[in-house]
Amino acid sequence: MSSRIALSEPFLGGNERRYLDECVTTNFVSSVGPFVDRFEREFAAYVGARYAVACASGTAALHVAFRLIDLQPGDEVLVPSLTFIASVNPIAYERATPVLVDSELETWNIDPALVVEHIEGRARSGQRMPKAVEVVHLLGHPAKIEPIADVCDKYGIALIEDAAEALGARYRGGRFDGRHVGTIGRIGCFSFNGNKIMTTGGGGMITTDDPELARRAKHLTTQARLPGLAYRHDEVGYNYRLTNVAAALGVAQLEQxxxxxxxxxxxxxxxxxxxxxxxxxxxxxxxxxxxxxxxxxxxxxxxxxxxxxxxxxxxxxxxxxxxxxxxxxxxxxxxxxxxxxxxxxxxxxxxxxxxxxxxxxxxxxxxxxxxxx
Missing domain, CATH: 3.90.1150.10 (Aspartate Aminotransferase, domain 1)
Known part of the structure; x- marks a missing residue:
């Protein structure tokens, strides 16, 4: 029988071993270390965002994104029905309501016409507006985001981008010419799972141009612990940190x-x-x-x-x-x-x-x- 051919497996052909050796030699193997800071800085530069905050997974990135926009029980989030389940579950974590939107056939992504029609219909009837629209860029292809960005801007609705599958994808032409997916909405979320185009073994990244959102994202992913020697926390946070070991892999993968x-x-x-x-x-x-x-x-x-x-x-x-x-x-x-x-x-x-x-x-x-x- 012929050897097995995998669907989408990692390629570790760069500085991965060298950087991992540095982690072991220096004892920086947990959630603090120079590779975490370097990975965040270099990732932000690559996608063109002002800030990037590393975290434990793409799902964790989305969960934090919804905390950052103060998603409340009963709030609605428009999200595509054709997506991996991790795009939707973080909405349920906050006891909010996903509104599942059909796809369009050119890109297989969320249909912007349906999003715009739904929001404008709510505006005309005076009904409660959605709290957010989550645009997912499926399979590495950008979604048709311009009409969605316009209607979100018009009504003050948060635009969240799930770019877990689309690192490296950009827009060509139009208002967002040259822009990387995950940098157009208020918050972008990425995944570095083992099957993604680059991997940290498991991990994610939050991107934003808003310094306060970036500060709070880092706070929430580190158990919402306050600075200082004492173990004091000012809100419910999460152990969503990325380890220095995982970040070392990320730096090596980003180079390639x-x-x-x-x-x-x-x-x-x-x-x-x-x-x-x-x-x-x-x-x-x-x-x-x-x-x-x-x-x-x-x-x-x-x-x-x-x-x-x-x-x-x-x-x-x-x-x-x-x-x-x-x-x-x-x-x-x-x-x-x-x-x-x-x-x-x-x-x-x-x-x-x-x-x-x-x-x-x-x-x-x-x-x-x-x-x-």
Whole structure:
């Protein structure tokens, strides 16, 4: 049997070992150390944010983001129904209400027309406004954020960006030309899980241009402890700190990120050329106004399940994308706006191997399996 081909695994080919050795040699292995500060500083510079606060996961980053905007029980947050569950759960942590919004088919992200229509309708009728809109940039492709940013600005609604899957993705043209995802809303959130385009083993980052939000984010992620020798705390905080060891990995990975993105884009281009002519196949989104990072290669096909079975039988890891959140038992009664397109995408989308370390031979094997007969 051929060796297994992973879907999206880390690539540790830079200074990871050297920086980890520094952590061990200096005993800075916990949540304080020079690599945490360096990672925050260099990450902020890379994405173009004034501040970055490292934390334990992308989910933790979102949870803190909702604390920062003072999300209260009963408040509503508009969020896409087609997303990983971690985009929605932090809303529930604060006993607020997710309003699950359908996707649009050009990018698979939240439909901005539905967001604008819902908010303007609330304004006309004098109903309570949503507290926030959470825009998720799925699979490395920027969402259509301009209309959402405009309507949020108009009514003072917080715009939160879940950029967990889209590090390296930017806008091209328009008002946000050159801007990195996660730097347009009030707060951006990123993930460094093991399957992401770069990893710290597990970790996240909060970005903002607001110094007070950055200060409070750091405060909340460190148990809301006050300065000084005494153990005094002024509010409920969290142990959401990133360790110096994890940050050391992050610094090494960030150094290689441009090369990672270039390799992901190269892999995507080869798949596009090989699979685009197959009847019924819809290639991943590639909007002219976006520069995607191509984190995960996910196409649409009515043959999704047979293809999935064929790949798995030949030791090739592949997966469907998520079940639409409105189909999950804990969110079936949540308010929603549409959902049919999210269900269509969930039924047809297939993610295939696209690791940075994927060899030409391995990719050729995946292509051969999918184009066979």
């Amino acid at each position: 990120l441009p090369a990672f993105i270039a390799k992901k884009q190269q892999i995507a281009e080869r798949y596009d050329a090989a699979l685009g002519g197959i009847d019924g196949v819809v290639l991943p989104p590639r909007a002219a106004w976006a520069s995607p990072s191509c984190w995960l290669y996910s196409l649409r096909t009515p043959r999704r399940d047979p293809w999935l079975e064929r790949l798995i039988a030949e030791s090739v890891e592949a997966r469907p994308i998520w079940t639409a959140v409105h189909g999950m038992p804990m969110y079936r009664t949540a308010p929603r706006i549409g959902g049919e397109r999210a269900e269509q995408l969930a039924a047809e989308a297939l993610s295939i191997p696209c690791s940075v370390g994927l060899t030409d031979e391995q990719q050729g094997r995946v292509i051969e399996i999918l184009t066979r007969g």
